[in-house]
Structures are given as C-alpha cells and as structure tokens.
Amino acid sequence: METIGTIQNGVELGLRERKKSQVRQALIGSALELFRERGFDETSIDDIAAKANVSRRTFFRYFATKDEVIFVDRKTSFGAFRSLLSAERPGEPLSVGVMRAWSFIAKHYQDHRDTLLPMQHMVQSHPLLRGRELDYDREWEQAMVGEIASRQSDRTAADRALVIGGAVMGVARAVFRHWAHDLRGEGDLVAASRNALELLMPLLKTVE
Numbered sequence: 413m414e415t416i417g418t419i420q421n422g423v424e425l426g427l428r429e430r431k432k433s434q435v436r437q438a439l440i441g442s443a444l445e446l447f448r449e450r451g452f453d454e455t456s457i458d459d460i461a462a463k464a465n466v467s468r469r470t471f472f473r474y475f476a477t478k479d480e481v482i483f484v485d486r487k488t489s490f491g492a493f494r495s496l497l498s499a500e501r502p503g504e505p506l507s508v509g510v511m512r513a514w515s516f517i518a519k520h521y522q523d524h525r526d527t528l529l530p531m532q533h534m535v536q537s538h539p540l541l542r543g544r545e546l547d548y549d550r551e552w553e554q555a556m557v558g559e560i561a562s563r564q565s566d567r568t569a570a571d572r573a574l575v576i577g578g579a580v581m582g583v584a585r586a587v588f589r590h591w592a593h594d595l596r597g598e599g600d601l602v603a604a605s606r607n608a609l610e611l612l613m614p615l616l617k618t619v620e
Contacts, residue, residue, distance in 0.1 A: 436474050438464040443481040448530060452478075452538050479544055482531055485524070486548050493517055493552065497559050506563055507616040510556075511609055514584055518605040521588065525597040532592045553581040563619050576615055583608045 442463035446455040457478055461471045475481055496513040521528055535541040557577035561569050587608045591601045 435464070435466060435470065439466070439471060439474055440481055440484060443478070444527070444531065447482075447534060452482075452534060452541065479541060482535060482541060483544060483548060485528065485531075489517060489520055490548075490552065490555070494555050494559075497555065505617070506560065506619045507613055509559065510580060510616060511606060514580075514605050514609060515602055517584075518588075518602045521591075522597075522601040529592055529597045536593070549581065549585065553577050556580055560619055572618070576612075576619065579612055579615060580609070583612060 439460060443455070443460045446459055446463060450459075455478070457471055458468055460478070460481070461468045464471075475484075480487075493513050493516070496516050497509045499509055535545050554577075557573045560576050561573035564572065584605065587604050588601070591597065591599060591604060
C-alpha cells in the first residue's frame with residue numbers, strides 16, 4: 413500500500429516534469445516563430461528566452477545552441493528509429509526492421525508536416541543548418557550500418573554494411589526531400605517511402 417509521502421512525491425515529480433515539458437515547448441514555439449519572422453541569424457538566444465518568458469540561463473538548460481531547436485524533433489525520433497530498426501524477435505529479416513523503422517519516421521513527418529516543413533525549408537536556406545543536417549544524417553546512416561553489420565559475420569561484412577546502409581539512407585533522403593520540397597508536403601509519404609524501399613529489397617535480402 414502506498415504511503416502519503418510516496419503519493420505526494422509522485423505528484424510532485426509529475427508536476428515538475430509537466431512544467432519542464434511546457435517550458436521546452438514554449439522555447440521551441442517561440443524560437444520557430446521568431447525564426448520565421450526575423451530569420452535564423454537575426455534571432456538571438458536572448459530574443460527566444462524573452463518571448464518564452466524565461467531567462468537566458470533557462471534556455472541553456474534545454475538547448476546547448478540555437479540550432480538545436482531546429483533539430484529537436486530529429487534527435488528525439490532518432491531513438492525510436494534505432495529501436496524499431498532492431499529485430500523484435502530472433503531471426504527477423506533485416507528488411508522487416510528497415511521497413512518498420514522508415515514507415516514510422518515517414519508517418520511521423522507526415523503527421524507533423526505543419527511544423528516540420530517550415531523547419532526543413534529553413535534548413536535548406538541556411539549553410540550552417542544544412543551542415544548540421546548532414547551531421548544528423550550521418551548518425552542515422554551509421555545506425556543503419558551498425559544494424560546491418562551486427563547481422564553478419566563474414567570478412568566482407570563491414571564493406572557490405574556501408575554500401576547497404578548508404579543506399580537505404582540515400583533512398584529515404586531522396587523520397588523525403590521530394591515530398592517536402594517538390595510536393596510541399598502533399599501526398600502519402602508513408603506509401604512513397606515503402607514503394608521506394610521495395611526497390612532495395614533484393615539488396616537487403618543479401619544480409620538475411
């Protein structure tokens with residue numbers, strides 16, 4: 413049976429976490445609004461903090477740099493991607509994990525297009541942000557390569573993993589950019605992603 417103290421501590425923790433989430437969302441919303449109004453370079457961390465009604469110090473409790481706000485969604489979805497990529501049961505084919513992980517990411521982007529599309533267009537218009545995007549893309553590609561390599565034991569495993577991981581990432585990136593920039597977020601990104609990945613199935617099955 414729970415004691416009163418345990419219940420109170422649980423409520424306090426819940427309120428604290430809710431407050432942190434509210435502050436985080438306020439900082440993200442304020443930053444994106446200012447970036448759209450003034451531009452990324454013209455918006456300072458002090459501007460973001462002031463609009464969110466918090467101190468500069470509070471901003472740095474949540475984000476190390478200004479550009480981290482732009483990529484906050486990508487960092488959080490990366491953990492889900494890695495988890496979904498891994499085999500859910502012994503012997504599960506690589507192709508199943510790849511399709512599951514990228515279908516999840518595609519649906520997430522599609523469901524949050526109103527926020528993600530303006531951010532993506534901002535990234536493509538700014539050299540610093542494009543460079544950061546490449547860094548994040550490499551992390552995702554390395555996750556792919558690591559998962560593929562873990563399923564092999566022969567001497568050519570590393571080379572094969574690099575090729576297949578790069579191919580999957582290239583296809584996923586091309587489909588997303590076509591959807592985000594050419595189609596402006598219209599159309600079924602999940603279906604487009606699955607159709608594109610189907611083209612790589614013969615390659616993925618070489619690992620199984």
